[in-house]
Amino acid sequence: MMLSMNQMTVPSWGLDDFLARCDQTGIRSVGLWRERVQDHGLERTVAQLHSLRLDVSTLCRAGFFTASDADPSIVELDNRRAVDEAAALGASALVLLGGGLPTGSRNLTAARTLVERGIEQLLPYAERRDVRLALEPLHPALCADRSVISTLDQALDVVDRLPSAHLGVVVDAFHVWWDPQLWDAIERAGPRIFSVQVSDHPVVLRDPLHGRLLPGAGVIDLPRLLGAVAAAGYREAVEVEVFSTEQWARAPDRVLADAIDQTQPLLQEAS
């Protein structure tokens, strides 16, 4: 299994530094963020990736279909732009977050319908551009503000109802590790796993947004998870994505080195 590095693991670097350092440390695949690519310039990013022969495992992130304060057609336009960016970058997948509850709403059912209708509307465009959309269930602690899609089974239910070779899921260890249905859901997902992301979870989760640990430092059984996605047929890069105020306060060179050192043995153990 190949390691990919998500740029939010070392966000203090600009794209120039991030790509150069990944290249220098032997990383061949990266996960990029739209805002950062836009700031850096899409064509310039594409040229640098090409020159360094770096693959893009994911482009993060589009979706947010429940943003009630935005015109749905503006959400759709921005999502089409994300598809265009993913196509230009040759990203293996464009990560979709469902979005949280619309402002002032308590209706999860309605919000989940908005997500599904939004994906249904975006999908033909993604198919035409040959971009794979990867719906990412997020940890239930982020249900209200980020994603009303919380479990892998729930994401797969959406994918089942919108069958397409261009629609799949993300399995992010932090978001799904606790799920008693996880192992069955990974098997159910099979070839529809478009992205696997790893980080770790502390014993006591004080900050659901930025309280993650480097892979191997926490309670998640990552070898079992990586073994399960491999058994389901996943052969692409495993992305290290660590939102962590603790790690972000350290020197990015050290974080990058530690992330690689701690993740590689897990990938080997699972292979």
Add this chain to the structure above:
Amino acid sequence: MMLSMNQMTVPSWGLDDFLARCDQTGIRSVGLWRERVQDHGLERTVAQLHSLRLDVSTLCRAGFFTASDADPSIVELDNRRAVDEAAALGASALVLLGGGLPTGSRNLTAARTLVERGIEQLLPYAERRDVRLALEPLHPALCADRSVISTLDQALDVVDRLPSAHLGVVVDAFHVWWDPQLWDAIERAGPRIFSVQVSDHPVVLRDPLHGRLLPGAGVIDLPRLLGAVAAAGYREAVEVEVFSTEQWARAPDRVLADAIDQTQPLLQEAS
């Protein structure tokens, strides 16, 4: 639907003040905590409850079957003591938390087996004392440190495998509100719902342990949830349990008054 007040909503009061204030504000049912009852004296608490004609909706809390640093027989002894206390208090249910991952373990499957074996071992004693055990699924953010039982369906699976009129579940809105299977699970639970607890969830959850809101102040569709448990046959008290550093910093009289004022309309709406 009748309101019950859990003492951890206003933890700055000792039991004397808590019981007196509940009585004065027309509350007829309370949720109590073991440590506080033990400190106050069990017999003294029983006498005061009797004198004020207050019911006990729940005694919190026993279980913690995964505590690997404790001798299992000590865990069992403490849980039997909890059953004795619940019997003495006439509590409608004794709340069981499964416990988190044993120290140093990443094996959720093994931990969940420990929980089930622990309940199986405790159940005959609870039956003899006629104490109802209520297994409480906790929010996935608390999986590692508090409860490897995260969803209502998962708790019901355990209850299914250990059929007894003395084993059921707690439906705590904060812990389960996000679950896409919630409505089906409540229907499935039916008469096995032994306790219903309410609080609310902010849009952004900064503190999974103590970041709750008063009922009605957040994103949870509490009228729908209360309607669902009523439809499942639940007729007992609905307990207000708000772990909130924000509320705990306020005068307890105000918190009690606000909790009642905000919860009563929700109970009426659901009736």
